[in-house]
Amino acid sequence: MGINDACAAIKKYKRFLITVHTSPEGDALGAEVAFYNLVRKLGKSAIIVNEDKPPYGYDFLCKNKPIHLLSKKEKNIKFDCFVALDCADLKRTGKVYGLNKNNNPVLNIDHHISNNFFGRINWVDPEASSCSEMIFKLFKKLRQKIDKDTALALYTGIMTDTGSFRYSNTTAFTFQAAGELLKYGVNVPYVYRNAYENIPLSDIKLLLRILPKIKFYSQGRIIGFEIKKELIKIKRPSIDLADQLLSFGRSIKGAEVVVLFKENSGEKNQVRVNLRSQGKVDVNKIASFFQGGGHKTASGCTLVGSIEEIEKEVITKIQSYLI
Amino acid sequence: MGINDACAAIKKYKRFLITVHTSPEGDALGAEVAFYNLVRKLGKSAIIVNEDKPPYGYDFLCKNKPIHLLSKKEKNIKFDCFVALDCADLKRTGKVYGLNKNNNPVLNIDHHISNNFFGRINWVDPEASSCSEMIFKLFKKLRQKIDKDTALALYTGIMTDTGSFRYSNTTAFTFQAAGELLKYGVNVPYVYRNAYENIPLSDIKLLLRILPKIKFYSQGRIIGFEIKKELIKIKRPSIDLADQLLSFGRSIKGAEVVVLFKENSGEKNQVRVNLRSQGKVDVNKIASFFQGGGHKTASGCTLVGSIEEIEKEVITKIQSYLI
Numbered sequence: 047m048g049i050n051d052a053c054a055a056i057k058k059y060k061r062f063l064i065t066v067h068t069s070p071e072g073d074a075l076g077a078e079v080a081f082y083n084l085v086r087k088l089g090k091s092a093i094i095v096n097e098d099k100p101p102y103g104y105d106f107l108c109k110n111k112p113i114h115l116l117s118k119k120e121k122n123i124k125f126d127c128f129v130a131l132d133c134a135d136l137k138r139t140g141k142v143y144g145l146n147k148n149n150n151p152v153l154n155i156d157h158h159i160s161n162n163f164f165g166r167i168n169w170v171d172p173e174a175s176s177c178s179e180m181i182f183k184l185f186k187k188l189r190q191k192i193d194k195d196t197a198l199a200l201y202t203g204i205m206t207d208t209g210s211f212r213y214s215n216t217t218a219f220t221f222q223a224a225g226e227l228l229k230y231g232v233n234v235p236y237v238y239r240n241a242y243e244n245i246p247l248s249d250i251k252l253l254l255r256i257l258p259k260i261k262f263y264s265q266g267r268i269i270g271f272e273i274k275k276e277l278i279k280i281k282r283p284s285i286d287l288a289d290q291l292l293s294f295g296r297s298i299k300g301a302e303v304v305v306l307f308k309e310n311s312g313e314k315n316q317v318r319v320n321l322r323s324q325g326k327v328d329v330n331k332i333a334s335f336f337q338g339g340g341h342k343t344a345s346g347c348t349l350v351g352s353i354e355e356i357e358k359e360v361i362t363k364i365q366s367y368l369i
Numbered sequence: 370m371g372i373n374d375a376c377a378a379i380k381k382y383k384r385f386l387i388t389v390h391t392s393p394e395g396d397a398l399g400a401e402v403a404f405y406n407l408v409r410k411l412g413k414s415a416i417i418v419n420e421d422k423p424p425y426g427y428d429f430l431c432k433n434k435p436i437h438l439l440s441k442k443e444k445n446i447k448f449d450c451f452v453a454l455d456c457a458d459l460k461r462t463g464k465v466y467g468l469n470k471n472n473n474p475v476l477n478i479d480h481h482i483s484n485n486f487f488g489r490i491n492w493v494d495p496e497a498s499s500c501s502e503m504i505f506k507l508f509k510k511l512r513q514k515i516d517k518d519t520a521l522a523l524y525t526g527i528m529t530d531t532g533s534f535r536y537s538n539t540t541a542f543t544f545q546a547a548g549e550l551l552k553y554g555v556n557v558p559y560v561y562r563n564a565y566e567n568i569p570l571s572d573i574k575l576l577l578r579i580l581p582k583i584k585f586y587s588q589g590r591i592i593g594f595e596i597k598k599e600l601i602k603i604k605r606p607s608i609d610l611a612d613q614l615l616s617f618g619r620s621i622k623g624a625e626v627v628v629l630f631k632e633n634s635g636e637k638n639q640v641r642v643n644l645r646s647q648g649k650v651d652v653n654k655i656a657s658f659f660q661g662g663g664h665k666t667a668s669g670c671t672l673v674g675s676i677e678e679i680e681k682e683v684i685t686k687i688q689s690y691l692i
Contacts, residue, residue: 212558214557214558217551218548218549220548221544222548225542233537235535235536235537242620243620243622245620245621246622254580257577260573296566297567297568297573299569299570300570324562
């Protein structure tokens with residue numbers, strides 16, 4: 047099943063409930079806003095319902111958009127097709143799937159290689175940089191014009207999921223799509239600034255307390271950071287500090303694995319471990335050993351114990367994987 | 370004069386001396402390597418001579434390339450066309466221009482708006498993201514095949530001059546060119562990693578000593594950093610720390626101007642001041658006031674005095690420009 051089945055479903059059904067995964071990021075939000083615009087252009091009715099709010103800083107994309115958060119009001123929405131975007135598994139839609147009481151057909155459009163084809167109609171393309179790139183293809187296939195608002199949504203999705211065109215998922219088609227979207231009025235530095243250059247001063251201050259405590263193991267082949275709960279208690283960060291720290295770690299020459307240990311503020315003694323690899327070490331194997339998972343270059347696990355003990359244990363495990 | 374004149378010159382002349390500006394970066398290096406490959410494909414002879422070495426980390430682009438550094442040996446090179454790439458002014462070629470003793474025609478290919486048309490043949494396109502994007506156009510115009518080596522050079526130039534496709538110079542054509550270059554075998558994360566993620570541990574340690582001393586003026590609308598000469602004495606940095614610090618400063622919400630003060634290690638009491646604006650404040654005016662210059666969003670000046678006094682003076686000037 048592929049794009050043609052997705053197009054057939056879009057033509058067939060009349061009322062769409064559109065959702066994405068919990069903790070949505072740029073690609074999920076961009077894809078759903080664009081998909082909403084697409085079906086509306088075709089004269090269909092549609093509603094977007096998400097379990098979680100957009101992350102900090104995404105007002106530029108989500109303001110004045112028909113994105114509903116799950117509440118009592120949404121319980122009786124009528125629809126004939128449930129659309130899950132950017133979800134590898136139906137569970138990723140969170141409680142929103144509970145709205146499909148009548149077991150209406152599910153349309154699954156996603157680019158994750160781990161997608162389990164949970165829909166009645168599935169279009170899964172792991173070669174696509176992003177779900178937004180797939181929605182771009184739908185616009186072309188259905189010969190619908192891309193307006194400025196849709197171009198912003200699609201461009202934001204593509205840009206954020208490729209890390210501003212730097213990850214290996216960036217293809218010739220990705221560039222071609224981005225180039226076309228610019229013609230509809232996307233402002234490149236505006237999107238970049240909103241997605242990446244809007245860190246609140248309070249978060250910067252937190253980062254500057256964590257960064258200098260960077261740890262180097264195995265002659266700098268392993269880079270470690272820790273976020274202790276005392277620190278987060280002072281002021282809850284608006285952005286995902288992990289992203290910033292892991293990407294700082296990756297910029298260091300010779301760093302093969304970057305690992306972040308974060309004490310959970312809620313649960314007792316839980317430590318979240320995030321792992322990033324530059325390619326040589328398969329960090330999915332390491333995370334799996336500790337009952338976590340992910341990909342070869344990005345994975346995570348949650349352990350119970352003191353942060354010091356967990357650090358020792360995980361670092362020893364990573365070291366055993368250095369060749 | 371435009372691309373057609375450049376093509377005519379390439380066809381007419383037989384022996385090219387190719388150079389770029391002093392302190393070459395990714396775009397200058399990418400453009401000259403690609404231009405060299407272009408004229409060689411056309412059966413011409415060519416030599417690249419630069420005044421300065423490529424910056425740290427550019428081995429991936431320059432290794433085994435015919436890039437000569439100016440020395441006695443180069444003094445008697447025979448050529449019939451002097452090619453200056455990515456230079457707004459002939460002076461930017463440094464001492465290399467001294468090789469043009471016979472006043473051979475100069476071919477000037479550049480994308481800086483401030484270019485002063487110093488060549489006998491000039492092709493200046495301020496709309497181009499980079500000089501490499503212009504060389505890409507030459508390959509198309511002259512119907513020459515782009516090989517893998519050339520694609521790497523052109524892609525590196527385009528990527529670095531657009532800050533990985535995030536600055537306002539990124540156009541629809543830029544994306545189109547990048548997309549085509551990928552088809553010839555460019556490895557996107559490889560280029561990104563080499564250009565941006567290869568900071569030596571010793572430089573990271575320097576950065577982590579400077580970053581926490583960040584200064585906030587005018588409720589964080591001005592961000593300041595300082596690099597004192599004592600710090601640099603410990604270990605001379607391999608990378609340009611200024612780039613890292615200025616771009617960290619730009620990522621802070623509400624920052625309108627980022628300013629870096631750097632004590633020159635050689636000259637007595639000289640302080641180099643680099644200014645970056647997010648667009649509202651014209652930092653060229655500020656730099657010009659102190660006998661420096663640049664663009665509206667990026668400029669610099671050099672002052673003499675104690676770093677503390679200079680900081681006070683420059684910050685007061687910037688504050689007078691905040692609306």
